Amino acid sequence: MKNRWWLIGLLIALVVTLFSPLASPHPDGLERVAEDKGFLERAQDAPYELIPDYVFPGIANENVATIVAGLVGTLLTFGVGYGLAWALRRRVRAAG
Amino acid sequence: MHIPDGFLDTATSVASWVVSAGGVAVAVRQVNKTLNERQVPLMGVSAAFIFAAQMMNFTIAGGTSGHLLGGALAAILLGPWAGTLVITCVLAVQALLFQDGGLLALGANILNMALVGVWSGWLVYAGLKRLLGEKSWAIFVRGFAAGWLSVVLAALLASVELGLSGASPWGVVLPAMGGVHALIGIGEGLITVAVLTFLRAVRPDLLTMHRLASEA
Numbered sequence: 001m002k003n004r005w006w007l008i009g010l011l012i013a014l015v016v017t018l019f020s021p022l023a024s025p026h027p028d029g030l031e032r033v034a035e036d037k038g039f040l041e042r043a044q045d046a047p048y049e050l051i052p053d054y055v056f057p058g059i060a061n062e063n064v065a066t067i068v069a070g071l072v073g074t075l076l077t078f079g080v081g082y083g084l085a086w087a088l089r090r091r092v093r094a095a096g
Numbered sequence: 097m098h099i100p101d102g103f104l105d106t107a108t109s110v111a112s113w114v115v116s117a118g119g120v121a122v123a124v125r126q127v128n129k130t131l132n133e134r135q136v137p138l139m140g141v142s143a144a145f146i147f148a149a150q151m152m153n154f155t156i157a158g159g160t161s162g163h164l165l166g167g168a169l170a171a172i173l174l175g176p177w178a179g180t181l182v183i184t185c186v187l188a189v190q191a192l193l194f195q196d197g198g199l200l201a202l203g204a205n206i207l208n209m210a211l212v213g214v215w216s217g218w219l220v221y222a223g224l225k226r227l228l229g230e231k232s233w234a235i236f237v238r239g240f241a242a243g244w245l246s247v248v249l250a251a252l253l254a255s256v257e258l259g260l261s262g263a264s265p266w267g268v269v270l271p272a273m274g275g276v277h278a279l280i281g282i283g284e285g286l287i288t289v290a291v292l293t294f295l296r297a298v299r300p301d302l303l304t305m306h307r308l309a310s311e312a
Contacts, residue, residue: 005299006137009145016148024153024161029276030097030254032160037272039263044102046195054151054194070151073189077147081185082140085178088128089136 010078017070020054021063097165097254097277098190098205101198105261112257113203119211120184126177135305139178142170143185145291150186154283162280165209165250168217168242169288173295173302176218183210204257208250217246232296235303236289243288244281251277 027035034040051057051069059065104112131139146166153161166186170179187205190196197205221242228234255273259266295302 005302006141009137009141013141013145013148016145017151020148020151023151023163024155026153026155026159026161028097028153028161028163029156029251029273029280030099033269033272033276034103034263037264037268039103039258042102042263043100044198046101046199049195050193052195054196069194070148073151073194074144074148076193077186077189078140078144080189081143081182082137084181084185085127085131085136085139088124088181089131089133090129 010074013074013078014071017074018067020066020070097208097251097273098187098197099201099208099254099257101200103198103261103263104201104204104257106200108257108261109200109203112207113200116203116206116211120180120206123177123180123184127181130175131178132305135174135178138302138305139174139182142166142173143182146170146182147186147189149287150190156276156279156283160276162277162283164287165213165247165284167209167213167250168221168239168246168284169291171214171218172221172239172242172288172292173305176215179214179218180210183214204254208253208257212253213246213250216249217242220245235292235296239288239292240285243285244278247277247281247284248274251280 026032031040034043046052051072054066054069054073055062056065056068056072059068146164146169149164149166151163153163156162167179167183170182173179174182184206187197187202187210191199191202191205221238224234224238224241228238251273252270255266255270258264258269263269292303
């Protein structure tokens with residue numbers, strides 16, 4: 001249905017996460033600069049761990065664990081974004 | 097460029113939290129005044145897509161990767177205020193659920209990516225409209241430039257914060273971060289253009305949804 005275009009968009013996002021095990025394993029720009037310029041060791045661990053490194057805990061296969069982490073995160077982020085937008089939407093009805 | 101905890105000193109973390117909290121609060125107010133019903137799912141989908149795309153690191157040079165920031169894209173699709181909220185949602189989920197980016201440093205990450213990343217992309221995209229117009233090729237040039245500059249400026253601000261925190265001298269970190277993100281910005285520009293191309297082909301109405309609100 002045309003009305004559910006956003007569902008297709010969400011599906012596209014979910015399909016993107018299926019490819020996440022193929023992502024480059026190299027450190028990103030900031031991490032690489034931190035390594036090269038000697039301040040990477042300043043990094044502190046988070047006070048807790050839920051899905052660290054985008055690897056869902058308790059799943060043996062790391063590729064599957066990464067995909068699951070991606071699916072969970074994508075759906076959750078969709079919910080947070082949608083929910084926030086819904087809460088903030090203008091409720092003024094156009095005249096006529 | 098998600099800064100982990102430990103890179104920034106307390107003063108810089110607190111200061112960037114104050115600024116970003118203020119910026120997000122203003123964004124909430126503005127979005128509350130202007131967001132229409134059709135944009136609600138667009139915000140959700142944009143946030144979801146940007147989250148997913150941020151997982152797809154691409155190699156840019158020996159041993160280094162980059163990933164989409166998405167600030168320019170969010171601004172182009174939803175306007176800069178809603179764009180700020182979209183990236184903030186992504187960063188919050190990343191920090192809280194995935195420990196990607198520190199919690200103390202989240203203020204700086206929001207400032208760099210959700211505020212500077214979004215607004216610089218928006219200003220380039222909107223600013224080039226008068227010069228280049230709205231034909232297909234112009235949209236893509238504007239989108240590429242917006243994507244590229246948003247990444248570079250966000251990275252430079254992150255470098256300023258790192259310098260202020262004593263993590264690395266400005267003379268070292270600014271060129272290093274600027275250089276690598278000038279490359280990553282090319283990826284950002286290309287992905288931004290690819291998404292705009294796709295949307296223009298299948299749902300061009302999505303590209304002009306916010307226009308009445310933001311150009312009133």
